Amino acid sequence: MSANETTPTPTPASNFILQLIDEHNANGKFAGRVATRFPPEPNGYLHIGHAKSICLNFGIAKKYGGTCNLRFDDTNPSKEEQEYVDSIMDDVRWVGFQWDGLYYASDYFEQIYQWAIVLVKKGKAFVCDQTPDQVRETRGTPNRAGENSPFRDRSVEENLKLFEGMKAGEFADGSRTLRAKIDMGHANINLRDPILYRILRAHHHRTGDKWCIYPMYDWAHGQCDSIEQITHSICTLEFEHHRPLYDWFIRELGIYAPQQIEFSRLNLTYTVMSKRKLLTLVKEKHLSGWDDPRMPTISGLRRRGYTPEAIRAFCERIGVSKYEGTIEMAWLEDALRADLNKKAERRLAVLRPIKVVIDNYPEGQVEELDAVNNPEDPAAGMRKVPFSRVLYIERDDFREDAPKGFFRLAPGKEVRLRWAYFVKCNEVVKDASGNITELRCTYDPATKGGNSPDGRKVKGTIHWVSAKHAIPSEVRLYDHLCKVAFPDEVPEGQDFTVNLNPTSLEVVTAMLEPSLKDVAIGTKVQFERLGYFSVDKDSAPGKLVFNRAVTLADTWAKMEKKGK
């Protein structure tokens, strides 16, 4: 990359996978070719951990001028659905990548079947009639060798006949398997005569009812990689001790050999990441679905208000290694703030309104005041905001007994209303039970626009909305999915659901400035001093719904919390 070339992202950090690829390119192992693949099983929605893998695999292809395929690992029809296939393609594209080839493991079922026959003929695979229980019992344990299946020594002819019978549907589900003949005493359990095919009559989302035997992951994955001429087959750490088996199959078949490389999966604080747990959340209706904005799914993050740029920057920043750590959620949030700070236009919105009457402002008068759309982006321009006698301000921005260091409104204190005037609070109106219902203030007409000609300073600037121009809107305030950083750490007999955050969603009716009236679904804005918000798909004409994607850093809240 030339020095004067301008790229949006800095040179990515070096990592062990890139170093290995550099070595391969240097020693000619793959003739300088780089081909990766992203191989999801379509049994659930993609999450931020998959985004890490997507960025890695597609990123490598891009960096080296190679290719990256999207390949669905659809070898278990009992769990896989077209809905998931569709969502996965959407998500990969949304994250920002386009695959070179689109494939399915099921595209290769015939070839994989033929290869199984090759193995049988070599005497390296046999049909086993053991029941699932017997298979388990004779597999041994990590500390105890397994025992050979009594069917291990069947003749090649008998195996061939039986295996054909399996394929032809002559046997009941689960009654037989095809197993590799390796070593029941091997220290690596994966090499103790692993099952290659099981009989399973399930409708496959692509092949329909054509097959009643399906290859296991180990028997399919490497061969798919080989067919696609993948150079670097990148997967997560739990597959590390499958690598000897991956290599064994390729070697016995004498076919092209990709290099499997394992890295550690992403863990994040305050959420859960396993598909099983995410499925639990959806099925047990702890939240609204796979794309609930509290989900760490890509579709959830998208709905929440995350941008592809933020996701990619995050994935870049966290790096790649074999160390199994947990990344702080603050990293993800920071990536979003950094991106939206540059892009999102600012608006005034009051989440928890309290009424303010400007006593000395003429009844019926309305002024259109100038407001900057985005101080970080002059090109974003200006807009008008209406000001009138009755306003709403944030409840948090008023204190009857202002603590030390409180810059906002309080009896007798003056603050600036953003883009408008200096106002001073003179009176607090309460209802019978003592709740504040209204504040009576006066404004200084000389401070129009927010500056005082006499050079007088105010410490605080607060946001506001003109009451009669305000658009009431539903705003969903999201917080962490889980109330603790490590939700999987639970007492005996309990599961992660006990750590779900009961206040992860608070819904308020906010008052918005009128320029937001026709904002489109998916639009991101900063509500000044509050956070970044995204227009939810539940919005309808005349009924806006916003999601809070992330709050702004809040020094005052931190100070107050510390003070207590």
Add this chain to the structure above:
RNA sequence: UGGGGUAUAGUGUAACGGUAGCACAGCAGUCUCUGAAUCUGCUUGUCUAGGUUCGAAUCCUAGUACCCCAGCCA
């Protein structure tokens, strides 16, 4: 009593025998019509014990801790 992995600030990640760097978090300050952003500075680290070496995060030896593996799941 098996096999496969991993250990660098609070959290991640570099450094590949030669000044332990970066980011996020935290703290202090600056700036500010957002208590945001910006900008400045600061605190905190090589799992342990030996050894080799002028010099070790890096090499050697011995430990320790943690993760994964006994689905006809992927």
